[in-house]
Amino acid sequence: MLITGASAGIGSALAPVYAMHGWDLVLTARRRDALQDRADFLRDIYQATVTVIPEDLADPAAPRRLFEAVQAKGLTVDGLVNNAGFSRTAGFLDTDPEAHAAMIRVMLTAPVELARLFAPGMVERGYGRILNVASLAGRMPATGGDTLYGPIKSFLIKASQGLHLELRGTGVHVTALCPGYTLTEFHDANGTRAEVSAAYPGWMWQTADHVARVGYEACEANRPSVTPGIVNNLLAGLAKHLPDRLALAMVGGHAKRLKRI
Numbered sequence: 001m002l003i004t005g006a007s008a009g010i011g012s013a014l015a016p017v018y019a020m021h022g023w024d025l026v027l028t029a030r031r032r033d034a035l036q037d038r039a040d041f042l043r044d045i046y047q048a049t050v051t052v053i054p055e056d057l058a059d060p061a062a063p064r065r066l067f068e069a070v071q072a073k074g075l076t077v078d079g080l081v082n083n084a085g086f087s088r089t090a091g092f093l094d095t096d097p098e099a100h101a102a103m104i105r106v107m108l109t110a111p112v113e114l115a116r117l118f119a120p121g122m123v124e125r126g127y128g129r130i131l132n133v134a135s136l137a138g139r140m141p142a143t144g145g146d147t148l149y150g151p152i153k154s155f156l157i158k159a160s161q162g163l164h165l166e167l168r169g170t171g172v173h174v175t176a177l178c179p180g181y182t183l184t185e186f187h188d189a190n191g192t193r194a195e196v197s198a199a200y201p202g203w204m205w206q207t208a209d210h211v212a213r214v215g216y217e218a219c220e221a222n223r224p225s226v227t228p229g230i231v232n233n234l235l236a237g238l239a240k241h242l243p244d245r246l247a248l249a250m251v252g253g254h255a256k257r258l259k260r261i
Contacts, residue, residue: 001023002028003015003018003025004083004111005085006027006083007029008034009182010215013209013212014215017212018079019042019050024051024075025042028052028066030054035054039051051075057105057106058106059105063110067118076121076125077121078129079129080128080131081131081132082130082131082132084107089145089146091145107152107153119172122170122171122172126170127171130160130172131177132159133177134157134176134178135149135180136179137153138157138176139239139240140236173219175218175223176224177214177225178236180228180231180232181206183206183208206229
């Protein structure tokens with residue numbers, strides 16, 4: 001199982017779930033030290049076989065380089081978790097265009113390229129698992145401030161659904177995991193930890209371990225997508241059926257609560 005963004009957050013939480021179900025792991029992320037620490041933990045606790053390949057998916061050449069590194073080590077990848085991601089919440093006009101370009105490469109282009117590189121082998125062997133970590137934001141109207149995040153995740157959901165249909169009957173399962181607010185380093189990295197903690201009550205938050213288990217089970221069941229949590233599904237359903245004006249008004253409060261626009 002190849003897991004991107006495996007050094008922290010949901011990617012890090014998925015690693016032990018797959019390890020305890022007997023998967024060997026290939027972990028990739030930018031931070032070599034954090035990856036190595038995670039690999040040592042998985043080896044000690046789960047006796048898992050873990051390979052570490054540091055890579056920065058913001059580099060356009062990274063997906064092909066990662067694929068070739070896996071091949072050079074003689075490894076066969078029967079599972080892929082596209083989890084790497086980040087956001088920028090300062091607003092579209094106040095964010096460095098290169099940061100937005102990196103977001104698109106990491107969260108949109110790289111998952112597509114990695115699936116295209118590894119899925120043919122899975123189909124040929126008649127077995128595979130592809131879990132794309134999207135977001136509840138991809139099921140909601142886009143918000144201001146983190147303007148590109150929701151649209152990127154929406155693309156990932158739709159692409160996962162399409163690939164799910166295309167690979168039906170091949171033994172390869174494809175699922176989009178769409179978590180809501182999850183207790184990870186994500187909000188620390190984009191500088192919104194204090195704001196989101198104050199803006200949203202504790203019952204809206206889920207743990208990364210819970211989200212990881214839900215994602216694993218949904219992919220094993222070959223569900224095209226899964227959104228953990230009753231509240232998150234209610235929110236997504238409400239936004240889907242409201243008129244655009246009301247739906248946008250509902251999510252418009254998100255950026256205001258984060259004091260970003």
